[in-house]
Amino acid sequence: MTAFSPLRKEPGTQALPTLFAIQRNLSLHGDVVSAFSSCVKKLAENSAALEVFIAFAEGSDQGMRLAAVWPEGADAGIEGGQVRMGRTPCGLALEKEDFVSQGNEGGLLDLEAPIWSEKSIAGIVALVLPAAAPMEAVDLASELLRWTAFLIEEALGLRSAIAQRLRNTEREASWDLSGKGSTYLSAGAETKTVEGETPGGEEMSYCGILGSSTAMKEVFTLIEQVAGTEATVLVTGESGTGKELVAKAIHEKSTASKGPFVAVNCSALPETIIESELFGHEKGSFTGATTSRLGRFEAAKDGSLFLDEIGDLSPTVQVKLLRILQERSFERVGGNRVIRTNARIIAATHRDLTTEVEKGSFREDLFFRLNVFPIHLPPLRERGADILLLADYFIEKLGTSTGQRIKRISSPALDLLMVYHWPGNVRELENCIARAIILSTDGVIHSYNLPPSLQSATSTGTEPLSSFDGAIARLEKELLVEALKIERGNSALAARRLGVTERRFRFALQKYKLDFRSYRTKL
Secondary structure, rough: OOOOOOOOOOOOOOOOHHHHHHHHHHHHHOOOOHHHHHHHHHHHHHHOOOOOEEEEEEEOOOOOEEEEEEEEOOOOOOOEOOOOOOOOOEEEHHHHOOEEEEEOOOOOOEEEEEEEEEEEEEEEEEEEEEOOOOOHHHHHHHHHHHHHHHHHHHHHHHHHHEEEEEEHHHHHHHHHHHOOOEEEEEEOOOOOOOOOOOOOOOEEEOOEEEEOOOOHHHHHHHHHHHHHOOOOOEEEEOOOOHHHHHHHHHHHHOOOOOEEEEEEEEOOOOOHHHHHHOOOEOOOOOOOOOOOOOOOHHHOOEEEEEEEEEOOOOHHHHHHHHHHHHHHHEEOOOOEEEEEOOEEEEEEEEHHHHHHHHOOOOHHHHHHOOOOOEOOOOOOHHOOOHHHHHHHHHHHHHHHOOOOOOOOHHHHHHHHHHHOOOOHHHHHHHHHHHHHHHOOOEEEOOHOOOOHOOHHHHHEEEEEEOHHHHHHHHHHHHHHHHHHHOOOHHHHHHHHHHHOOHHHHHHHHHHHOOOHHHHOOOO
């Protein structure tokens, strides 16, 4: 399992408190390894584990050793704490490079999950359960194990990004003082030299796209591979992930970079004028067409045309677009002259076009014409290592524009930023930082400066004071009392109001020791 493996979108309710506590411990410790002791303890307290191990490779020359165990002193007979490949504990996942669930001769069940850093295994999390443990306990332990490995991967990536940022800052200062070159800050990018590289050596941005996570590096590689060709590119991803930035990067890296980059949002144009906008029109072709007008395809000559939200095009326009992709020619609205185009076509959509094709709202032949080279942008929730980098950039960018200097983000605020699921992706993060900067009064972004959607019960001190069953019981009793009050003690009418049988209603009254006669009135 890597940090971007297809985990379930959300962990189960039973696992959430444990995972939140583990994530908080990882955030509060400057060194990830120092948080392992509390992590194994949390795993042991909230699972049926007999033993818990975390192994970690602190150096390639030292190999992988046990970094934390529970209970204390449980080394499973490993001499010197050195993990051996293919042997328990921790060696099974190290050998298979994947999650392992395997019984052993001692009547025990070994669960192991690898911790990935970049493209290599940095550690292993392992639990030992009784072989006779209920399936529910095994499922919960497996879920906790996988998500703990994921959280450690995120923490390692975050600290790596912070360390890289610090190195870049130090290098940048010496770079400016040495007078070897000037620097500039491009829109959406980290500080870069005029040659286009970050002073620290390793690029943290690419053509204005900020990111150092593995998922974004894969996107950058795809851009490099396709930019030099003439292939049509389809950029997919949720709203707010930066699809237009990817299109601009492809344009800048292509042979059409000297030509114009023309962007059009297909969903923002009314269907009555979208043909005129894309293909242009001749004078007198419709009411109000007093002059001839160039369309976007003509305007993008020798350059690139970016068709955003291509999935919102009407069937009529889809047919004409298909012809352009096939024959590289079109006619203006009201004209009969064939115009050829050499514009590089880059399309983007947040819709699942495969589903749209199945529903019949998008042409299958057009989909295959557009889907020559697909590039999928990962949502921000799968780029945990980039959240702090993006937040830091937006603080610098927005703080400069508002004249307000933000020194740092508090640890509670950082916790909220890291655990939030970001349905609005990078755009939502920018808006959250903009709001926090406005509300900050001491140069620090606190948790209470962030929008209510990011707040949690822990950050606001509103954690539930009772168990789930207790809260349900209070609500059930309150409904019974309210129904009896409204129906003036008539239990039959009260039961009907609540949509239950009289028998079930009377059982509930007995459970909470309520007397329906006490709610009768003389009116």
